[in-house]
Amino acid sequence: MENKLSFSSSLVIGVMLFALFFGAGNLIFPAELGQLAGDQTWKAMAGFLFTGVGLPFLGILAIGFSGKKDLQDLASRIHPVYAVLFTAILYLTIGPFFAAPRTGAVAFDIGVAPFLHGFPIDIARFLFTLVFFGISMWLSLNPAKIVDRVGKYLSPLIIIILIGLIGMTLLNPMGSAQVSQAPYNETPFFTGFLKGYNTMDALASLVFGIIVINALRAMGITSKKQILTSTAKTGFVAAGFLAIIYIGIAYLGATSVDLFGYLDGGGSVLSETSSYLFGTTGLLLLGVVIMLACLTTAIGLLTACGEYFHAIIPKVSYKLFVVFFSLFCLVVANFGLANIINYSIPVLVLLYPLAMVLILLTFTGPLFHQSSLVYRTATVTAFLVSFVEALVKFYSLVEKDMPNWLETVEEAYTAYIPYYAEGVGWLVPVLIVTVVTAIVAVVHNKRGQGVQNILTKEKA
DSSP: OOOOOOHHHHHHHHHHHHHHHHTTTTTHHHHHHHHHHGGGHHHHHHHHHIIIIIHHHHHHHHHHHHOOSSHHHHHTTTOHHHHHHHHHHHHHIIIIITHHHHHHHHHHHHHTGGGOTTSOHHHHHHHHHHHHHHHHHHHHHSOOHHHHHHHHHHHHHHHHHHHHHHHHHHHSOOOOOOOOOTTTTTOHHHHHHHHGGGGOHHHHHHHHHHHHHHHHHHTTOOSHHHHHHHHHHHHHHHHHHHHHHHHHHHHHHHHHHHHHOSOSSHHHHHHHHHHHHHHHHHHHHHHHHHHHHHHHHHHHHHHHHHHHHHHHSTTSOHHHHHHHHHHHHHHHHTTOHHHHHHHHHHHHHHHHHHHHHHHHHHHHGGGGTTOHHHHHHHHHHHHHHHHHHHHHHHHHHHTOOOOHHHHHHHHHHHHHSTTTTTTOTTHHHHHHHHHHHHHHHHHHHHHHHHHHHHHHHHHO
16 A cells, blocks of 8 residues: 655655755845835735746646656657757756855855955955855765755754744834835736746756655655645645745835835845844854855755766766866856846746746646647747847846847837736747647547547458
8 A cells, every 4th residue: 555645744845845945045035026016015926926936836746747757858748859958958057057156145145244344245255155165065076964964954943043033023013115116116016927037946846846756755655646646745835935934034125125225135135134133143143044054055956967967978977067066156156146146037037938838738738648749839939939038138137239130029029929028928929829739739639549440440
């Protein structure tokens, strides 16, 4: 008889999953959102929670629902070459390009920067990140149980500290929410929706999903139905903690403007608030816990990237990949947190729609017999829209004039594609293409079955 996941096991795996999602410094984003969204915070948070919590939950479920062994195997439904490219770019994005260096940058901004008192920040950042990624590299090259043990006790500690911080904010409000700033004052939901991309959790969920499934299988849960049910339970635990903390931190940010004014980023919001509510001791405790959380996440990301790229390029050793990625993270982290976030935006604008299409088609695939026609046309459609938007974001970021052809295409997209101006122009075209090609696939499948039945009868 197959085992069923107990409540305590659901809680343990759910907290583990929460730690995987939360450890890359995602708490800075709702704090900044709250400050800028002001009296529109709840509308903005609805959008943020959709992409920052709901979508990662669906990503975890999609891996369990698909029955595939990993992301590359799942993406091969589109095309084997696409699967390798998409998976590799996704690993690089949540690894050495953006998310892994961000762990060091967030740890520095919250755990070290508030205590510098005039010491040159660039030198301090370099020295800190050198030690941070040196330790990350060493522990990635020499896996030790200490990382698992720290993570096991650290996750509940983070939850307790943050809930305490949020609780104090609720009991002693620092002020009231101010008038929302642009662009939250015009499109709060869609702005929050796009800000949720910064967490990168929907991308990470397609990698973390298999970790959850392997943990469930180790507990004797093997049938697809039980895996899906158990994955939903653990995902719900992680999503619940994420939602509660994100909402609380957004409220903290929204009510902090009266006291501190508009601060430079979410890290400053958390540091100033912790210092105000708990003094230097509270600020120090928060900094240490965040540093350890970011460190364990950096180790996990370096290990995952090293293992994946060694698997697809076996001639290069795992250790060499880890050393290279660690050095790369060190360089990127020293560009500063704001630059890491800003330069990740064009990449996320391209990758997120592709990931969302893959998740959507994974759940609806049985309706159209997993037809490659549907997968490919929907993916190409999402790419054609999101690629243009990503280029526009890039040119805006580097403050360069767009090529004439790009301006022409963007004007056409803005004029004719619904919600393009809001940043989700890919959605309606993908839905239309998916419905049309799914109908074609179903009709073609029925005709094929009809012909097969006739041939079978003739042979009989």
